Amino acid sequence: MPGKRTDVISWDEFFMRVAMAAAMRSKDPNTQVGACIADANHRILSVGYNGTPSALNDDEFPWETADDPLLDKHSYVIHAEANAILNYRGSNKDLQGATVYVTLFPCHECAKTLVQAGIGEVVYLGDKYEGTQDNLISKRILDTCGVTYRQVTVAD
Numbered sequence: 001m002p003g004k005r006t007d008v009i010s011w012d013e014f015f016m017r018v019a020m021a022a023a024m025r026s027k028d029p030n031t032q033v034g035a036c037i038a039d040a041n042h043r044i045l046s047v048g049y050n051g052t053p054s055a056l057n058d059d060e061f062p063w064e065t066a067d068d069p070l071l072d073k074h075s076y077v078i079h080a081e082a083n084a085i086l087n088y089r090g091s092n093k094d095l096q097g098a099t100v101y102v103t104l105f106p107c108h109e110c111a112k113t114l115v116q117a118g119i120g121e122v123v124y125l126g127d128k129y130e131g132t133q134d135n136l137i138s139k140r141i142l143d144t145c146g147v148t149y150r151q152v153t154v155a156d
């Protein structure tokens with residue numbers, strides 16, 4: 001009888017790869033972000049990626065960055081983390097203390113949303129905005145609210 005496989009991927013890699021797969025659904029030409037929320041029992045609670053509200057026809061909205069907010073994609077895109085919270089179909093209590101795996105460190109708006117939803121931990125892949133004012137505000141919100149965050153790497 002052969003022994004069981006022992007070289008399986010970690011839970012961190014599993015959930016981050018789910019987030020990475022979600023990011024592949026993003027139509028943002030510049031930055032694709034995916035998020036996966038998992039509970040302490042390693043169950044996937046929700047998944048999301050950055051995109052416009054499903055009721056919008058995303059052919060009729062900008063995907064560029066522009067000075068004019070009306071012409072700037074950021075005005076219309078829902079962030080991956082927010083979509084993961086919005087896509088969640090369970091009861092809010094089950095989000096309490098859950099972990100969000102996200103391919104890019106949350107912006108300060110998402111930090112507030114994640115905290116308010118009861119997320120207890122952020123596991124992130126990239127942090128390309130590290131050191132920016134927005135990033136410092138995010139970390140201040142997460143630190144103050146006791147939400148821990150840690151970076152992971154995933155082999156190519």
Ligand SMILES: Nc1ccn([C@H]2C[C@H](O)[C@@H](COP(=O)(O)O)O2)c(=O)n1
Pocket residue numbers: 028030031032033049050051065074077078079080081104105106107110
């Ligand atoms: N944690 C984040 C950060 C950004 N996003 C989304 C919002 C935009 O679609 C895109 C950023 O575009 P860029 O300014 O890099 O051209 O990424 C997100 O969903 N979650």
Ligand SMILES: [Zn+2]
Pocket residue numbers: 079080081106107108109110111
């Ligand atoms: Zn955000």
